[in-house]
Amino acid sequence: MSGKQFITFYLYEQLYGIDVSLVQEITRKSNITKVSLAPDFIAGLINLRGQIATAIDLKVLFNIEGVDKHKALEEREDLKNVICRNESTLLSFIVDEVGDVIEVEDSDFSQTPSVVDEQVQQFMKGIYKLSTDILCVLDFHKIINFLNK
């Protein structure tokens, strides 16, 4: 099989995907402890059954404009956490809505087009052309590298 599987989620209307092997679980919005002095896109820390995950507000990180841009996190409805991990870091991406697990063909892959905002582009692997939609695939390691920079 030449395809890859991605967990998909939405930020506003746009579909994003992340490699299924990196995703540990998906949870509802949970209690977040804010970290003072941390950059805005770090929403805070959440308790994941005794482990601490750092919650990243992808909308802020990607600088995506939208209706709730100026809304505080607490006021935004129906958020989900996509919990991803590598060996050392447990991250929780705060997203609007979680979609299906999508299997894609390598042949549908193409590089991120330059029209995509640079703020988002730097975290992307590329895009997949789906029949109905375009899937933006995130590069988890690029995000981690950015955080540790």
Next chain:
Amino acid sequence: MSNALSDVAIAEFMAEGEEILERVSNILTKMDKNGPSQDEMDSLYRDMHTLKGSSQLFGLRKIAIISHALETSLDPVRKRKIALDSDFVDLVFKCLDYIGLLLKNISFEEDKNAPLKDQEIETLVSKLISKTTEAISSKFFLLKSAFPDENNNSPKLKEVSHEKKKNTDEVLETKEKDEEVELKNEEKKMEEKKINTNSDSGGENSSIRVQVTLLDRLMNLISEMVLVRNQVLQYANGKEDSIFFALTQHLDLVTSELQDSIMRTRMQPIGSVFSKFQRLVRDISKDLGKKIELNIFGQETELDKSLIESIKDPLTHIVRNSCDHGLETPDVRSKSGKKETGIINLKAYQEGGHVVIEVSDDGKGLNTEKVLAKAIENGVVTAENAKKLSEKEIQHLIFSAGLSTAEKVTSVSGRGVGMDVVRSNIEKIGGTIDLNSVFGKGTVIQLRIPLTLAIIPAMTIRLNQSFYVIPQVKIKELIRIDEGEGKNKLEKIQENLVLRLRGKVIPIVGLKDILKIDSVNEDKSYNIVILECDGGEYGLVVDEICDTKDIVVKPLPGFLKKLNVFSGSTIMGDGQVALILDVQGMAEKSSVSSAHQKNATDYSDLEEIEEKNSFEICDYLLFELNDDVSYCIPLNLVNRLEEFDISEVNYSGDQKLISYRDSVLNLIELDVFFNKQESSLPDKIVTIVVSRANKYYGLVVKKIVDLLVLSSSIEESLSDTTGIVGNLIGADKTIYSVVDSYAVVDEVFGRENNKNEKSREAIVNEKEKNVNANVNVKGKKILLAEDTPFFAKRIISILKDEGYDVTHAANGQIAFDKLNDSPRGTFDLLLSDIEMPILNGFDLMEKVRSIPDFSHLPSVAITTRFTDTDRKKGKEKGFTKYLEKLKSDELINELKSLFAGDIK
């Protein structure tokens, strides 16, 4: 047997083997001292059997041979046919070591194929056998050569199942073979007993090995379970269902107990480390030809597993040092009137969140002269600085790196080989090390180790709606300052808050300022947590101080640690994540740190020195006038810092006054005083309030800069400017002129004036007057021991004003010589500083009191070090009074009453 399976089995065997070895050495050391008890002897024998059996099962022939030989030779001992002498025990130990070595290097293929011609084994075994046969040769014929016997047995034994029970059966079987000659009755009796004890000891040692990661995972899960329990409880409280409620109560109990037990899984008794030292000490004492007795106390004290591992080496080093360098050889000991057998005590106990481990010996103690000489030679301290070091500080020199490396190379006598490594290892795990030694009497080394790294006691504090935690070890004390509270009030230096606390000035910073959070605290009072960091202390203002509890520390990802204000995170009872504040990082980040860091070096140095109780340091307040000179004034002389508005100033003649605390504050413009400038008061008048003879004086300065902790060794200035005592050199080489407020006040208002004040005051205190006024102190001779010229000058002038005849000595030793060499009765009173080089006040007093002529000499201690413990120590050493330095009125009164008592 598949490979994986055999790997597991081997690992089990190795673990079991190590357990056996440990148990056997423990028993042997005990026997070595007190003679074997039958039970112990039996268990020893049984262990050897087990070892032999299982090693044969795995085809580990070397181990099998040695353990078989051991077993055979121990049998007659067990049956009381031969005595277990010390040589024999040595031999057994050697065998055990060898088995230990083999166990560590188990490699199956090799072992099976390798020829059995290990020279060492043969010698060991033959030695063992000859030892036993020699002892019982006259009577018994029990032993055959171990070698052929063993080889014959091996193949058969291989069939034995590795299950323990069956093993035991096999043990019995082989034993019967070996001991055909024994009487059947006795045999049976022994076996019964053996089986009994076997089950007993099986209970004692029942344990399994578990991966630490699994324990960590359990710990995580249980904290999550506690959270779920809390939610269930909350839900149950809102329901009317009594059965459900009862069930949740039960759940609550079980969860708490589970949590407690899981917390304890990581804890291990420290005895597992301690017991190894019996053996170590025994070996060393043989090597060195010393007689050493090791006493162990508190081996049941529990410590986190990982910590136990990391204290093993440092502790071994310390114990070895005690044996090697601490204790003397028997002949030296008996010459110095000690028992030939040196004693080392190893003690562990829990104290707060720490485990204290003490290693004490009754040996020769540290020779401070030697240590000092070495330290100077190696450039650890300069010869000049060395003079200022106290006994205690010299002792601590052995922990410094420069000293010990040289010691290692030369291996000259003296303790301190690698003690720096010991210290750094202990500090790495958050512990501290302290040493106390009395030359000729012995040494005590004390380690303080946190109970566990993963769980620490911490204080929860609140800011707005958020909770934060601070590790308990960093917290010095908690202070609440209610609105309008006079004492302990916060003062401002250049917009920075400071708190005056028992003579110390502590910078204060708000947590909300550090975290840049807007906090509206309705409460007008201050909750301050005094924290300890590398650079000293500071106070953190928080909204609320909640409670203390044990928290499980969770690491933060690197990109959050970089913020430098949080050191980790933890999960609170309600499941919320709370951040752990980084006390050091906050100090660096906060606004206090600028002032703080500037002096970081001298702070830390001096802090350390102060801890070591060496030479005197003093807080100075730095201020500026309208010139280029940096001024400072000893903080002890400062009452308060006040800012006034120009409109508050009144005039009495030329004198500017401000109404102040039911009294009058006389303003002295220092610019006018020192620089002869025209008097010109700014709109905001910054004053340093000092008092002299119960009157307040406000020294008007341009700006108050900072606080500085400096050594009080003031260089006396050459130019004799009134009001300037001398110069101080700061860490950054800035020269500060030290202002003497007394001299300034006296110069401006006249000494006579102040004297009158004093007598007026005396009239007010009529009672005191009755007691003291009649006392004629004129010509009374006082010997003053004081190393700091500034204080000496100050005190001498106060005393001379009162008519005393004062002789000054620059340190304790000089004072003692002066006292001892003068005809008896020359001095009526001894007045001594505490912190002095060469001989400090405490030691001076002890020396003085040891001479019968001076046993009743009135003696007064004056010091800036004014704590209850010091005061108590002073009293113990023989001081009649213990007074605070620079409180001249108190000094004069106390002296008078002393002489009054004297006359009566």
